[in-house]
Amino acid sequence: MRRCRRVGGRSVAVLLACTVFAGSTPAQAYLKLGLRDSAGSVSLRWTAQPARYSVTDRGVPGVSSEQLRQAIERAFRTWEDVPTASVRFQFGGFTSAEPLDDDNTSTLGFLSRPDLERVLASTSFFVDLRTGEILESDVFFNSSVPWSVAQNGEPGRFDLESIALHEAGHFLGLSHSALGETEPRSGGGRRVLGAGAVMFPIAFASGNVEGRRLFPDDIAGVSDIYPDGGFRQETGSVQGRVTKEGDGIFGAHVVAYDPRTGDLVGNFALEETGEFIIAGLRPGTHVLRVEPLDDAEIESFFDQPSLDVDFQPTFYERLVIVPRGGGAQSIEIAVRAR
Amino acid sequence: MTRAHLAAGMLLSTLVLGTAGEAFAQTRRPSAGTRPSRPSPPFRPGSIEVDVGVLWLGGIDFGSGTAAISANGIPSADYPLFRTASQLRAGPAYEGRIGVRLTRTIGVEGAFQYARLPLETRISGDVEDAPSLTASNDLARYVVEVSGVLHLTRYRIGRNGSPFLLGGAGYVRELDESQALAETGGLYHAGGGFKYLFSERTHGLIKGLGLRADARIYFRQGGFELEDGDPLRRFVAGGASLLVAF
Numbered sequence: 001m002r003r004c005r006r007v008g009g010r011s012v013a014v015l016l017a018c019t020v021f022a023g024s025t026p027a028q029a030y031l032k033l034g035l036r037d038s039a040g041s042v043s044l045r046w047t048a049q050p051a052r053y054s055v056t057d058r059g060v061p062g063v064s065s066e067q068l069r070q071a072i073e074r075a076f077r078t079w080e081d082v083p084t085a086s087v088r089f090q091f092g093g094f095t096s097a098e099p100l101d102d103d104n105t106s107t108l109g110f111l112s113r114p115d116l117e118r119v120l121a122s123t124s125f126f127v128d129l130r131t132g133e134i135l136e137s138d139v140f141f142n143s144s145v146p147w148s149v150a151q152n153g154e155p156g157r158f159d160l161e162s163i164a165l166h167e168a169g170h171f172l173g174l175s176h177s178a179l180g181e182t183e184p185r186s187g188g189g190r191r192v193l194g195a196g197a198v199m200f201p202i203a204f205a206s207g208n209v210e211g212r213r214l215f216p217d218d219i220a221g222v223s224d225i226y227p228d229g230g231f232r233q234e235t236g237s238v239q240g241r242v243t244k245e246g247d248g249i250f251g252a253h254v255v256a257y258d259p260r261t262g263d264l265v266g267n268f269a270l271e272e273t274g275e276f277i278i279a280g281l282r283p284g285t286h287v288l289r290v291e292p293l294d295d296a297e298i299e300s301f302f303d304q305p306s307l308d309v310d311f312q313p314t315f316y317e318r319l320v321i322v323p324r325g326g327g328a329q330s331i332e333i334a335v336r337a338r
Numbered sequence: 339m340t341r342a343h344l345a346a347g348m349l350l351s352t353l354v355l356g357t358a359g360e361a362f363a364q365t366r367r368p369s370a371g372t373r374p375s376r377p378s379p380p381f382r383p384g385s386i387e388v389d390v391g392v393l394w395l396g397g398i399d400f401g402s403g404t405a406a407i408s409a410n411g412i413p414s415a416d417y418p419l420f421r422t423a424s425q426l427r428a429g430p431a432y433e434g435r436i437g438v439r440l441t442r443t444i445g446v447e448g449a450f451q452y453a454r455l456p457l458e459t460r461i462s463g464d465v466e467d468a469p470s471l472t473a474s475n476d477l478a479r480y481v482v483e484v485s486g487v488l489h490l491t492r493y494r495i496g497r498n499g500s501p502f503l504l505g506g507a508g509y510v511r512e513l514d515e516s517q518a519l520a521e522t523g524g525l526y527h528a529g530g531g532f533k534y535l536f537s538e539r540t541h542g543l544i545k546g547l548g549l550r551a552d553a554r555i556y557f558r559q560g561g562f563e564l565e566d567g568d569p570l571r572r573f574v575a576g577g578a579s580l581l582v583a584f
Contacts, residue, residue, distance in 0.1 A: 194417025196407030
């Protein structure tokens with residue numbers, strides 16, 4: 001979903017949408033939302049904080065509008081509590097507007113979209129194309145699916161706070177992470193086997209509340225966009241290339257594993273040359289693994305229909321030492337066709 | 339090298355060895371069955387000893403781990419992606435020590451060690467069948483340490499050997515092969531060994547030449563670590579060195 005329009009006197013803005021599915025995609029890593037044109041690329045971010053938002057004044061069976069507000073507030077607070085990121089939100093009151101209205105107000109609320117049967121929620125933006133500044137961000141939760149705010153979850157109902165936490169990540173400018181594994185479903189789509197990031201595009205099963213906490217991949221992502229608390233000085237990055245027969249592989253998914261903490265943080269090769277950067281890593285020893293994005297809906301991650309996924313998952317043969325406040329460079333991970 | 343040069347080289351070597359043999363020919367040997375009432379010259383209080391040698395450092399097992407994400411179940415459990423097992427491999431270190439006798443039996447020593455040791459992680463059991471391999475990175479390790487030494491002069495090993503005990507603490511600095519990151523920590527050691535003088539003299543700068551051999555157990559905290567919480571790591575070391583007493 002993508003269209004252009006004028007917003008608030010700004011020259012050009014674009015509406016983007018990120019969606020979380022109730023059973024559809026897989027893989028591993030944080031990815032920032034960004035825009036690219038001939039002049040280069042910019043990351044989407046709020047430049048004015050706190051980011052002010054409104055909540056719709058309509059509930060759904062089992063969830064009142066006040067419970068909706070509380071679930072959203074808890075989700076936003078979880079992001080605010082990341083010590084290495086500086087993000088602030090402010091509740092601006094209830095509203096009768098719809099979440100997708102173009103009204104210069106960021107609105108979160110329920111919206112009935114029975115046509116989107118596998119979509120639990122979706123986030124859209126108005127952004128300044130030149131700077132990447134987020135001007136407005138709306139989130140809708142599909143009221144056609146059953147929701148719950150029960151403390152320990154509720155069988156057969158999706159946990160509203162978990163999904164709100166994912167959408168709040170988009171609200172901040174994060175795209176989908178590929179840190180997860182899925183398997184095909186007999187009736188179509190994919191079933192998630194496991195996830196290592198709240199920003200993984202497929203939700204846990206109904207009744208599961210594991211998605212109420214952030215994972216290292218999510219924390220690295222938000223800290224990369226809104227660094228604070230010595231994030232740049234106290235963490236490091238790895239930078240390198242993924243190649244097959246000497247050529248770069250765009251979209252290859254690279255994950256850094258820290259044996260000391262068990263943290264998994266990933267990113268993609270975002271250039272045709274196969275270059276990748278993973279930031280926000282704890283200084284020390286890391287194992288690197290690269291895999292194709294072969295069991296995902298590529299459109300959940302990239303605005304292009306296909307990628308080279310014909311290669312074998314591969315570990316880098318060297319242990320990578322991440323420096324404090326700097327980067328480990330000159331890494332080339334050569335992969336082979338399956 | 340021509341035959342003439344070779345002959346000259348042999349002659350020079352013979353002269354040097356001959357001089358050394360003459361200088362150290364005055365070794366004072368206690369008569370059999372008696373214990374020396376005074377320490378021999380190299381063991382006098384105030385004497386200085388320099389040792390240069392090689393140490394074999396034992397490896398450190400950093401244990402195993404599993405890279406895992408959260409499984410989609412209630413309650414949630416780990417969903418493993420692959421396994422790792424890490425270790426710092428054993429290897430040689432080069433060591434220099436300098437010691438001073440404070441009393442006939444007690445001395446203090448300062449030491450410097452350098453070693454280059456492979457840090458390795460075995461990666462296996464990948465969920466998508468990525469080939470297993472051992473990833474590595476060489477660490478340069480620098481150690482500065484101080485030891486207290488108790489010379490057990492009541493006991494003899496052979497004619498000119500005596501055992502000793504030592505214990506002390508030090509500082510370790512480890513640097514990866516790309517010199518991107520230095521990790522530091524503390525070292526504590528205890529051990530024992532013996533020193534054997536094969537030459538002694540009463541005159542001149544050098545009072546004795548000999549061999550030193552010892553074994554130590556080390557406890558390390560800090561340095562490169564692959565488990566959380568900075569656990570105390572234990573490893574053993576043993577080596578031999580050339581001893582020069584002044």
